[in-house]
Amino acid sequence: MKSGRWLLWGALLLLTAALLSVLVFLAAEYELSRDQAQLEEDVATVAGDIRSALLRNVQTLQSLHSVAPSPNAWNAPASELLQTHREMMRLEWRDAALQPLSVRVSPFTPGVFDFLGREQAQPEVVQACEAARRASGPAYSASYFWPMRDGKGLELIEMCLPVAFAGKPQGMLVVTYALSGILTELINRDLMRGRGLSFNEADGTRLAIFSAIPANRRNLRAQTVLDLPGHTLILQLESPRRARGLFPNVLTAVVGLLSLALLVVLFLLGRDIRRRQRAEQDLANALAFRKAMEDSLVTGLRARDMSGRITYVNPAFCQMVGRRADELIGSGPPAPWWPPELVDEYQHRQEVRLAGRYFPREGFESVFQRPDGTRFPVLIIEAPLIDAQGEQTGYMSAILDLTEQRRIEDLNRATFERLQATARLATVGEMASLISHELNQPLAAIASYASGMLNVLRDPGVGSLSPEDQRHAIERIAEQAERAGRVIKSVADFVRRRDTEREAVPPASLIDSIYPLVALQAKKQGVRLQIDIDPNCPPVLCDRTMIEQVLLNLTRNGIQAMPMGDPPAGSGLRVLGIRVARASPEPALSPGRAGPAWVSFAVTDHGQGLSPEVAQRLFTPYFTTKADGMGLGLSLCRTVVEQHGGALTHQPAEPRGTTFRFSLPVTPI
């Protein structure tokens, strides 16, 4: 993936570089061909200039003859002509046999024909004049080298022109041109700046040079043929190649810059695309992560738009309500999971909730129905759905199926109740021995009265029993039986009562109902009961059976904490105190609740007290120090008291022992 991308970038760079070099090359070639074309145009211009100048010269020479028909008269204007035409070396007027009639030499180069005699050039003169005669017009000889005295030489060319006066031939006019003179005098010199102009031979040998530039293979060269009657000369114009930098011209530079800009833009684009890809990848990852999270959630998620129509559900929600996502999405109120008879109520509830825009953090409970009709409790926690622009687009809800929680709660309740029943039975079991002891007395009394009566009835002679005595005895029996019945009834009442409703109970009545049992225990242990109930105590709101159980547990523990001999019988400490009074609420428990809206129950014993280890583990279930103890009493007591909104505390009593205290809320009026 990555190497592929670098390969692409490499290819792009290579292509751009190739494009640039082709462009540079083409631009250079274009410039070259343009320069070459310019050079060729210029050399043609130069050739044209020379040709027309030579033609003008011919006309001037002809006019010379028309004003000066005799050799003597001719001399002066001929000399004058030579002064104005430096390209001409010599002017000769020759007769028909080509013998000189008059000769004028250029004042600028007088010694040209000093070293070699003029006759040496006779063949060229003859050649030119023959041609002129044939053409009856100007004709040129071939060019030839003319050595001079100082070792130098000149390339010369003869031009022969038949002359006539008044229609009569007057011989020939021969002009000797120096090729270098032609170049110097007859051209526009401005064109030649920085260039080399020369007459060449066909093989490239230079015959005459006007200007030269350093020889270089790369110089641009243009040649043209200077066609003269009788002879042809090759004119060559040379120009050095223009120097070039890295980008030889603006076009290349601009294209280069544009390519560079293109590359930069491509690079930026590539980076942007890569960033986008990365962002997309991240987004996809985040989405996958979110999806996995939603799929793995056991909490149902549901999103609704502002009109209450469902826009999203997660698998847990679908599973919860037993419907497919595509069935649910788009469906609006009434929702398909609302129990039919509650639709109106739910609809109303939803409207109120959405209108008030109030979404309680702790959520609210509801009941949903599956397509098969089964119902289940749910907890719904709702929150507004805010989009990226901060606008609310709907509502998001998390839905918890409470079925399991309810089941566990029920189970806990059942377990607790079972435990309570067990603890109660244990208490009752414990009581049984006390009851049997208590019943012994009335039963023994009944038995003795009954047997006394039987004896009298069986054998009237044993003793005389007045009817009054008999009635008295039977009354005693009835009395004792009633007493026994009361004992049994008090126990039966206690065991049988199973109401779990909270009710307003006067504290005194609570103490009254446990009193017989506590009194039995206390009596057995030789403990005196000291009961102190504030008569102004208002009724408390409680589950009577449970609170009686708590009081029984605490009093039993208190009595058991004072075994026979500890504290000693005469110490006055064998007392179990039960105190009921109005109390301020526990500040930590009910902050803000003012006034004596509580009633506190305190059970004080004067036993050994609690050692720190025992105190620490007091409320741990199954913790006991007694051989036959179950260790459930205090933990149950605490649970019950806390269920009533109070707290069970303990503190050392004076001068010894422990006080267990709990409070119950007063019934609101």
Ligand code: ADP
């Ligand atoms: P059990 O009475 O069956 O042992 P409890 O939960 O009622 O179970 O009591 C746990 C333990 O707490 C007792 O075994 C005892 O050691 C200690 N305890 C409870 N009440 C008192 C008390 N009034 N004085 C001293 N120790 C106490």
